[in-house]
Amino acid sequence: MARHSSAPQSSNQTARKVVLVGAAILAVVLVIGFAVSALSRSGIGGFCGDEQTISVAAEPDIAQHVRDLAEDADGCYSFEVEDVSSADIAARVTDRQVLPDLWVPDSAVRLAQVSRDVQIPFETVLNSLASTPVLIASKNAQVDMSTWTAALATPGLSIGDPVRSGVADAPILAAASEVENMRSNQEALSASVAALAQGQASRQEAPLSSREMLDAVAASGGAAVVTEQQAVKFQGEVPDSGVTLGAPSTGAVFLSYPLAVTAQDPTRRTEVTEAAQALRDATASDDFGTGLSADGFRTADRAPLADGAGIGETEALVVRDPNRLHSELQRWRLLAMPARSLVLVDTSGSMGFVMPGSAATRIQALVETARTGLGQFPDDAALGLWAFGGAAGQGGMPYAEVSPLQRLDTPVDGVPHRDALAGALGTLPGLVGGETDLYTTVLDAYDMVRSTYDPNMINSIIVISDGANDAVSPLGRDEFLAQLRERVDPSRPVIVVTIGLLEDADPEMLAEISRSTGGSSHIARTPAEIVQVFAEAIGQRGGA
Template identity: 30%
Template sequence: MRSRLRGAGAAAAATALVLVVAGSWVGYRKLAGSSCSGRIELSVTAAPEIQPAIKATADKWVADGAAVDKTCVAVTVTAAEPVDVAAAVASKHGVTLSGVGQASGTTVTPDVWVPDSSTWLLRLKSGGATAFAPANSASIARSPVVLAMPEPVATRFGWPDKKLTWTDLLRQVTSSKPLRAGIVEPTQDAAGLSGLLALSAAASGTGRAGSPQAQEATIGALRQLATNRSSLRQDLLARFPRSSDPSAIAAGLSAAALSEEDVLAYNSTKPPVPLAALYLDPAPMPLDYPFAVLPGIEPVKASAAKVLFEALSTAHFRNRLATQSLRGPDGSWGEGFQAPHGAPSPASGGTSAPVGQGGTAGLDPATIEKATSTWSVVTQSGRMLAVIDVSGSMRSKVAAANGATRLQVTVAAANQGLQLFDDSWSIGLWTFSTNLDGPLDYRQIVPIKPLSSNRNALRQGLASVKPSNGNTGLYDTMLAAYKKVQEDWEPGKVNSIVLFTDGKNEDDNGITHKELLAQLKKLRDPEQPIQVIIIGIGNDVSKAELEPITAITGGRPFVTADPTKIGEIFLQAIALRPPASR
C-alpha cells in the first residue's frame, strides 16, 4: 500500500478553509442555506496522498452547512490505492485490465473517484468498459513524474546543472554495466506507467517504429527494469541506499520513475541519503488527479459533487495541496510548497498543462494498452502451445498486408511475438486442418520445451508452416491440445493454449461442439488451470462458437476482421493471463 512518509499533512488538514465570495465559490453560497433538511450522502475515494487535502476541504464545507437545494450534504472522503478502485470499477463493468487482477471485494466504488492519474480512466474505457463515462474528470492537482536518484549518484550524472533525457537513461539502463534502475509495477502504478511510456518512446527512437532495432531496445530496457521491479511503492523506496557508505550506495537502487510528491515525502523522513528529483526531457506524463464523478449516481449527488469540485478549485485548496507536497492543476504551487532542487519554475510552462484537461490530453489509449501489454509479456514467464490453422482458407490474400496470405500474416505475428519471450518460457507449435497427419486433424511441429533450447527449432518450425487443402478441424484439435498441455502441466507458470483460426469447425468426422464442451468440463482441473485463448481471423469466425469453449477453460476469444491486427491482439491476449498457479 502506498502510504505517506511524513505527518505534516495531518496538522495542515486541521487548518480552516477561508471562504471567499468570488469566482466559482459563489456557486456554493447560492446552493447552501442557513438551514437544511434531509440528507445527501456523497462518498469520495481519493489517492492516499491527496485524501487529507480533500477531506479537510470537504469537512469545512459540511461544517459550514453544506446543502444542495435545502438538502443537507454529508461527505465521506476515504483513501484507497487507485489500482484497488480500478479493479472494483473494472469488475463492475465486466472488463479486465492488464496486470491489475481481480477486485478484492473490500473496495467499494464511490460516487466520486480521485485517482492519481487520468490514465486509470483511459484504461478502463479502452479496456471495454463502454458504459464507463465519468462526468467532469478535470484535474484538481498535479505532481510531475521525475527520475528519483540518490544524490551521490545524481551528482555523477551532472545533477543539478546538466539536463538529462530519457534517451540518456535508456543508454545507461542497457549498457554493459547497467544502472540499477527499478520501477513500481507499471500496470498497477501511474508513475511507473508514465516512466515506462517515456522510456519506451526513447527506445522507439533508436530505429524506425516497429523495427527490430526498436523492439530489441525496448525489450532490453524492460527486462533490466524488471530485475528491480516491485508491486509496492514502499518496497521500492526501501531499496534505495540507507547508508552513505559508498558500498551501500553501489549496492542500492540507483534510479526509479516516481512522482515529485514521492521524492519530497521520502526526503521529509531525513534519510541518510536523500533523493534527487531529475526532470528529464521530454517531460513525462504527470500525475493529474482527475475529479471523476462516476456514472450512475443520483442527480442530487451529482449536484453536490459539482459544488465540492468548486471548493477544490480555490487558492485555499491549492495551499492545502502544498502541505501534501502537491501542486495545483496548472503546475503552480501554493504557500509553503518546498520545490525540489532543480525543479522547473511553473512560470516556465515546463510543468503546466491546460486546466481541466489533465495530464493525458492527446494521449492515445492504444499507446497505453501496447505499453502495458508489452511489459506484461516481456516480464512474465509461461508455458504455451501455439496452434495455427493451415486449412485452405488461410491462403486468402490480405489486401492490407500487401497481398500476403492470412497464414503468412499469422506466422509473421507469431515470429514477432517469439522475440518478446525470454528463455524461461516453454513454447511448442502445432498446425491443424483436417486429416493433416493421417486421420488426425493436427500435427506437432515443435514439442513444448524451454526456449533456452527450443528457440531456433521454433523459428525453423514457423518457417516450415504451409497451407493445406483441408478444412478446419477445430474441435478435435482443441481437445487434443488441451490434453497435451494438461499432460505435462507445470506449476509456477501460466499454462496456456493460443489457437489461431480463420473459420468455423468443418470436420464432419470429428466430435461435435456439444461433445467438445462436455469433455473439456470433465478434463478441467481447478488445481491445474489451462487458459485457452482463441484468435479468430476474418469474417467467417463465429464468436458464439468460441465463447463457450473459453468460458469452460478460462481465457477469451479475440476476433478481428483485419488479419493485420493479430499481432496487437496476440499481445493483449497474453497480457491478460491470470496469475500463475503454484
C-alpha cells in the same frame, strides 16, 4: 336602491381583499418554502434536511486531501471517501460492480481508460485537484537525462507496478510525447520500452511500492521512477539518504488527480454533479492549498514547490494524439504486466513426425523449447497446459487438462507449479495420436480463461499447432470465427497468440484466430525457429 346596490359591491371588495391577502400569504409561503429548500440543499445557515450520501473513490495518495475537502464543502452531503487505486476501479468494471458516485484517479489517462471500458462518458467537474510531476530518483547511477527515451534504457531502472499505478505509465507517455514533438524517434522508443519491459518480466517478485523503491535506491544505489510528492516526503523523512531528484531536459508528465462524476444511475447524476461542484468550490480555500504543499503536492497550476523542494520548474509533457497514447500504453502494459496464459498444445498424430534435419519428433522438439521458454516467465506469471488431439481427449472432449492454470510459485505437492509444469510437459509425447479439433478446443479454452479473468494480468491463450482443424467438428470455419468474435469483451480482454509449426500449419486460420482477439500469429519453419518464435510470442503477448 343605493343601499341594495352598494351591499353586493362591498361584498365583492371584501372577497377581493381576502383573495389578495390569501394570494400574498401563499406567495410568502412559497418564497419561504423555496428559500428553505435552497438553504436545505446548500446547508447554509444551519438549514439542512436529509443529507445525501455521496460515495467517492480516491487514489490513496490524495484520499486524505479529498476527505479534507469533504469536511469543508458546502451543502447537505455526506461524502464517504474510500482509498481506491485505479487498478481496483478497473477490477470493479471487470466484475460488473457498481462504480462510486465520484472518482479521483491519479490521471486523466486512467479516467479515460475506464470510461472507455464501461462505455459511459464520465463528466469531469475539475481537471485537477492537485498535481505532481513524475521524475527519476537516483543515487550513484549513470542516467542519460537528455530525454525520457534515453533514460528508460537505464539498466536496472525501477518503475513500479504498471497495473496499479499511473506512475509507471508516465515515463512511457513522456517518451511518446518526445516522439510526437520530434525530440526522439519511434525506433528508439520501441527499443527502450522493450528493454524496460524485459527488466519487468525478469523480476522474481511482486513490483515494489514507490517507498520501497526509494528505500532500495538509498540503500544500494540505482534509479527509480517516482512522483515528486513521494520523493519529497521521503527526503523529509530520510534527509541523509543521498537520493537526488531530476527529470530529463525535455520535461515531465504530471499526475493531475481530476474529479469526475462516475455515477451510473442517470436519476442521480444531477445531485451527484452538484455534490462534485461543492467539492470543487472547496478547493479555493487557502487551507486546502497549504495542506497540499505540506504533503509535497503542487497545486493544480503546477507551480514549483516552495523553498527549492523537488525539481522546480519543468515543462509538462503531454501526448496530443489519443491513438498514439492508447497504442503506446497498450504495448507497454502487454509487455510489462505479468502473464496469465493457458497453453494449448496440438498432440495430433502429425506431431509424432520427425522434424526435418533432426532426430527429434515435432512434439519432442516442442517440449524442449517449451521448457526453455518456461524459464522466461517470472514467478508471478500464471500458466496452464492443455493437450488437444484425438488421443488426448477426455470425457468426450477433444482435449485434456495436463496442468492447471495457476501462478508458477504456487506449491503443488511440495514443489512450485513451475517444476510441476515442466514435468507435465514431458507427458505430451505419450499423448500423440488422432485428429485435431482446433475449433472446439479454442472456444472452450477462451470460455475458461475469460470466466476466471484476472484484471491485474494479461490474460491470454497460446495455441501451438502443426495443422488445421481436421477432426469431425460440429462447427464450420465461419461459424467458429463468429462464435469466437462474439466472446470478445473489451472490458475482459483475452488475447489468443498462435504459433504454427512448419509448412503443415494453416497460417491463414491461425492468423484469423489471433486477429479476432487482438493477438499475434507466428510461424516456425525450422527447428531453430521454434525457439525464436516461441520467445517472440511470449514477448509480444499482443498484436504484432
